[in-house]
Amino acid sequence: MDIIVTIIYIVLFIILMVFVFSIGMLRPFMPKKEMALVLVVAFFIGALGGAFFLSPIYSDMPEITSSIDKMMPGNEETLYLDLSSSTDINKLKSDLSQIDGFKSFEETGITIPLWKFSDSEYEYFNYAVGNVDSHFTNYTVNKTDGSIYIALDNYSSSEALKSFADWYKLVFDGPISYAQIHAKIVISSSALDQVEESLLAKGIVASSIDGSVQTGLNNTNSSMLSNNEFILVCGGVGLVVGILGLFFDSFVVGKRRFDRFLRTKKKR
Structure with a gap:
């Protein structure tokens, strides 16, 4: 919301509260039975003002x-991406590196979907994948959805x-x-909006985000009414x-009596 609109809404709510206060100060001129009505009206006006003016803020x-959080120096965000193998990773990395606040781009792993494995196929892939390439030291064969995840350690996805x-073509005579x-x-928090816009222009949305901004968002959302x-x-x-x-006059009179008591006590 625009800062000017925010200020206007807050001022309008304050004006409503001044109006409510003014109604309460008419107590000396109203029957006592109408005091309850004043309180009901005060609650209604407060709720109405909150719904229209403060709730959007x-x-x-x-x-x-x-x-x-984005303006705080030193704050960082980590964006996790799930990309298609048809994505030009080098161009994506090059484009993102041009953004001020870019820190690093790392390929962490690949997932290869195949088919739902039988018990024997599951055991075979569990044994064979590690022998396909010396870099395949950390991998997971998912029997349920029939996919193989291979972590990349100083090894490119390509x-x-x-x-x-x-290897798959040699063994199964088919393509992947x-x-x-x-x-x-990894980027500076100040670059988050620009990086997200750049990714969205390529049809890419981060699967998850970790960092100061996301933590602040989560904490704020969890604590809000x-x-x-x-x-x-x-x-x-x-x-x-x-x-x-309603009781402003009583407060004023009480304060005056208290002040008079203090002055009298000092004279003694």
Whole structure:
């Protein structure tokens, strides 16, 4: 929300509270039985003002928090990507490296979907994959969905895919038509919006994000009240302001008596 609109909404809510306070100050001129009605009206006005003026601002709190985190120097974000094997990884890395705040791009692994394995096929792949390439030291064969995940350690996805595809063609006489490449990008928090826009322009959305901004968003979202709860709180604020207005004269008189008591005590 625009900062000017935010200020206007807050001022309008304050004006409503001044109106509620003014109604409460009319207590000397109203029957006592109408005091309850004043409190009901105060709660209603507070809730209405909260729903129309403060609720939109409150809903933007996660965005405000993330904006502050993005401006903090030293904050970093890690974006995890799941890319198609048809993606030009070198061009993607080159384009992202041109963005101010880019720190690193790392290919972390590949997933090769095959078919749902039988027990014997599962045992075979568990044994064979590690012998396909000396770099395949960390891999997982998923029996349920029939996929093979191979972690990349100082090894590019293109080299790993070529090595596996050559072995697969030799053994099963078929091509590997598709694979998924997993990558990790580390950037400054200030570059998050620009990096996400650059990825989106290529049809890529991060599967997950870790870092100061995401942590702040998660913490803010988890601690926020629901919209209805927030409106009730605003109604409570209106109720308190109404009570202050109703008993303002009593507060003033009490304060004057207390001050007079203190002055008299000092003279003694």
